[in-house]
Amino acid sequence: MELKIAVCIKSVPDPAYYDKITIDAKTKCLTRKGVPSIIGKGDKVALEQALKLKEKYGGKVTVIGMAPPEARFEMKETLAMGADEALLLSDRLFAGADTLATAYTLAQGLKKMGSFDLVLTGTESADGATAQVPAQLGECLSMAHLWNVKQFSLLSDNEIQATVGLEHAVAEYIVCLPAVLGIARDAGKPRYITASGIKAANCKTCKVMGNAELQAEENRLGETGSPTWPGDITIPSMKRQGRVLEGSPDVIVEALTAALRVAGINIQRKAV
Amino acid sequence: MSMFVFTEEQQLLRKAVREFVEAEIAPHAKRWDEENHCPIELFPELGRLGMIGTFVPECYGGVGMGYIERVICLEELARHSAGLAITIMAHQLCMGGILLFGSEEQKQKYLPDMATGKKVGALSLTEAIGGSNFMGQQSTGMQQDGKWLLNGRKCFITNAHLADVDLWTVVTGKNARGRSVLTAFLMDKDTQGRMPGRAEHKLGMRSSNTGDISCVNVELDESHILEKEGSGAKIALSTIQEVGRAGMSAICLGILRGCLEESLEFSKERMIYGKPLHKLINIQFSLAENRLDYESARLLTYRAAGMKDAGEPCAGEFALAKYAATEGAIRAAKRTIDLMGGYGVINEYPVGRFLRDALTGSTAGGTSDVLKVVIAAESLK
Ligand SMILES: Cc1cc2nc3c(=O)[nH]c(=O)nc-3n(C[C@H](O)[C@H](O)[C@H](O)COP(=O)(O)OP(=O)(O)OC[C@H]3O[C@@H](n4cnc5c(N)ncnc54)[C@H](O)[C@@H]3O)c2cc1C
Numbered sequence: 343m344e345l346k347i348a349v350c351i352k353s354v355p356d357p358a359y360y361d362k363i364t365i366d367a368k369t370k371c372l373t374r375k376g377v378p379s380i381i382g383k384g385d386k387v388a389l390e391q392a393l394k395l396k397e398k399y400g401g402k403v404t405v406i407g408m409a410p411p412e413a414r415f416e417m418k419e420t421l422a423m424g425a426d427e428a429l430l431l432s433d434r435l436f437a438g439a440d441t442l443a444t445a446y447t448l449a450q451g452l453k454k455m456g457s458f459d460l461v462l463t464g465t466e467s468a469d470g471a472t473a474q475v476p477a478q479l480g481e482c483l484s485m486a487h488l489w490n491v492k493q494f495s496l497l498s499d500n501e502i503q504a505t506v507g508l509e510h511a512v513a514e515y516i517v518c519l520p521a522v523l524g525i526a527r528d529a530g531k532p533r534y535i536t537a538s539g540i541k542a543a544n545c546k547t548c549k550v551m552g553n554a555e556l557q558a559e560e561n562r563l564g565e566t567g568s569p570t571w572p573g574d575i576t577i578p579s580m581k582r583q584g585r586v587l588e589g590s591p592d593v594i595v596e597a598l599t600a601a602l603r604v605a606g607i608n609i610q611r612k613a614v
Numbered sequence: 615m616s617m618f619v620f621t622e623e624q625q626l627l628r629k630a631v632r633e634f635v636e637a638e639i640a641p642h643a644k645r646w647d648e649e650n651h652c653p654i655e656l657f658p659e660l661g662r663l664g665m666i667g668t669f670v671p672e673c674y675g676g677v678g679m680g681y682i683e684r685v686i687c688l689e690e691l692a693r694h695s696a697g698l699a700i701t702i703m704a705h706q707l708c709m710g711g712i713l714l715f716g717s718e719e720q721k722q723k724y725l726p727d728m729a730t731g732k733k734v735g736a737l738s739l740t741e742a743i744g745g746s747n748f749m750g751q752q753s754t755g756m757q758q759d760g761k762w763l764l765n766g767r768k769c770f771i772t773n774a775h776l777a778d779v780d781l782w783t784v785v786t787g788k789n790a791r792g793r794s795v796l797t798a799f800l801m802d803k804d805t806q807g808r809m810p811g812r813a814e815h816k817l818g819m820r821s822s823n824t825g826d827i828s829c830v831n832v833e834l835d836e837s838h839i840l841e842k843e844g845s846g847a848k849i850a851l852s853t854i855q856e857v858g859r860a861g862m863s864a865i866c867l868g869i870l871r872g873c874l875e876e877s878l879e880f881s882k883e884r885m886i887y888g889k890p891l892h893k894l895i896n897i898q899f900s901l902a903e904n905r906l907d908y909e910s911a912r913l914l915t916y917r918a919a920g921m922k923d924a925g926e927p928c929a930g931e932f933a934l935a936k937y938a939a940t941e942g943a944i945r946a947a948k949r950t951i952d953l954m955g956g957y958g959v960i961n962e963y964p965v966g967r968f969l970r971d972a973l974t975g976s977t978a979g980g981t982s983d984v985l986k987v988v989i990a991a992e993s994l995k
């Protein structure tokens with residue numbers, strides 16, 4: 343059996359440069375000038391799962407991203423890692439998208455690329471981290487969707503078994519294909535890119551598509567299509583008041599632990 | 615690379631190698647240095663990733679990229695472990711000799727395993743009489759009963775105790791002017807009479823293996839000769855000049871970048887007089903000088919590598935690059951130690967290792983004095 347797998351890859355600011363990122367007070371947008379972009383680790387883990395499936399069952403891995411044109415470099419990186427083709431959705435009309443508009447645009451892109459058995463995403467992106475896109479994408483594509491998938495395997499041509507991490511438990515699912523799976527960050531270690539992989543990427547296609555070709559409904563794109571608007575941005579006050587405790591060490595310890603408990607920190611007395 | 619701009623492919627290669635090195639090499643480099651351990655066990659993985667056979671054509675198991683890409687890989691590796699980088703570099707010298715001068719049969723026999731890191735190579739030129747006095751070498755090869763009989767001792771050989779394939783030069787006669795005629799031979803690790811001797815306890819590059827190798831009545835047939843009888847000097851010189859010096863320049867570039875990054879980080883974090891250290895003007899001068907040493911060596915090295923890829927003669931350019939990179943690395947490491955005050959000599963920080971590695975690497979592939987002689991000769995042409 344051959345699997346057609348799509349992987350959603352978001353180009354995010356390199357965490358090593360987080361101190362250089364500022365927020366424009368007027369537009370409430372991130373100012374990312376001079377900050378290089380990378381593929382979030384979680385998305386690389388999703389790509390790794392797709393590549394492993396392809397190695398096992400054969401098929402094709404398609405990568406899709408919505409980002410400014412510079413993200414072609416990150417798309418190329420996914421091709422060097424082993425993906426077969428890439429589609430970068432890039433247009434000023436897509437800018438300022440919230441998660442709903444993002445999911446809609448990605449879904450339109452995926453439809454343009456054909457049909458897929460599996461669509462893999464990260465569980466949450468490395469920057470926005472709303473974790474909403476996987477479910478929204480599933481809805482846009484009318485596919486079953488799971489989130490925080492720790493591991494999964496194919497049961498048959500059209501069914502998978504998946505383990506989903508919950509806060510204090512795991513849940514087992516059997517899901518019919520096609521499906522969207524938000525892959526957990528710790529679901530595996532992404533492979534290193536090889537020099538031969540980089541050479542091979544030269545022969546693969548990375549298509550950059552704007553809305554002229556995508557033909558998505560304009561009122562559902564970018565800022566226009568986004569019902570979520572950033573509210574006020576304030577920096578929380580980190581001011582603290584110092585308090586000096588007095589007395590013998592025992593008294594101070596008692597007073598300190600009592601104050602910490604009041605502040606909501608659960609300190610337990612350890613039996614000596 | 616067009617002049618001074620890396621291609622997308624080269625940028626991607628650097629990013630990929632850096633990611634690997636930061637995750638898998640950097641955390642161990644200090645321990646390897648302290649334990650005198652050469653991590654040769656990583657060779658198959660490094661080979662698979664393409665960091666060893668970078669410039670070897672695909673038909674011989676390599677990646678089929680060029681010398682700029684080789685420099686990128688070595689620079690990134692040496693940023694965290696110059697010792698591992700020189701291990702690969704010396705191995706590539708042996709591969710380079712085979713690639714440039716080997717017969718088709720020799721290439722097919724050796725290169726696929728070497729390019730993928732399954733076998734390790736060494737290039738054995740230097741002798742006790744003086745590495746700079748290359749033509750004065752005394753190891754001999756004599757014909758006897760249709761075989762060649764090799765005798766002699768090489769010293770300071772990288773990978774002496776690790777190599778599966780060893781490329782030697784020996785004196786096989788004299789020419790009409792009484793000068794030595796050298797011939798290059800390839801021999802396998804277990805060849806009878808070939809024996810690694812002492813392993814050196816070095817100041818730096820301690821995660822590489824350096825030592826003696828002796829040949830006592832080693833018998834080899836004609837098939838072990840590289841190119842032909844009498845080609846030894848040409849093979850050794852072109853390998854050293856255009857593969858060896860390129861490699862050492864790349865390694866010192868890695869050390870230089872290490873010095874630059876460490877000095878920037880330290881001077882931002884270290885508070886003195888209630889302010890970051892870099893507020894002092896003399897510290898800014900040190901940072902600027904570290905940057906200048908790195909950038910100038912970088913330009914010279916990648917320029918020379920670009921010329922090599924374009925098939926242009928570049929021995930002089932590599933001599934310039936190696937001089938700038940090795941001397942620059944020594945200066946920058948000492949300067950960074952000074953900038954850090956007492957912390958500079960504490961081994962938790964890597965700069966002490968950078969200085970030891972830079973000092974050790976400056977000799978390999980030709981001393982700075984010898985390079986100046988080469989540069990002057992090129993300029994006087
Ligand atoms: C700091 C910050 C806060 C934000 N807060 C909100 C908010 O509260 N509400 C809101 O609607 N929007 C918010 N956004 C905007 C939001 O990040 C973008 O709309 C984004 O395109 C999708 O949301 P996400 O990054 O949270 O995705 P998530 O849902 O966290 O991402 C999960 C996975 O979906 C895939 N994916 C997500 N975006 C893309 C893409 N562009 N291309 C390809 N694959 C993708 C990736 O595989 C990713 O791992 C915020 C952005 C930032 C930077």
Ligand SMILES: Cc1cc2nc3c(=O)[nH]c(=O)nc-3n(C[C@H](O)[C@H](O)[C@H](O)COP(=O)(O)OP(=O)(O)OC[C@H]3O[C@@H](n4cnc5c(N)ncnc54)[C@H](O)[C@@H]3O)c2cc1C
Binds near residue numbers: 737
């Ligand atoms: C870490 C390391 C790894 C090495 N790896 C290898 C290897 O893999 N294979 C290999 O064959 N060799 C290797 N070498 C040897 C290296 O190539 C020699 O050390 C180098 O060629 C210098 O030779 P020497 O040490 O005998 O010094 P000498 O040649 O004895 O030099 C002594 C001094 O005399 C000066 N000098 C000599 N001749 C001249 C001249 N003509 N003009 C001006 N000054 C001169 C030199 O600059 C130096 O200051 C390695 C060395 C080191 C340190």
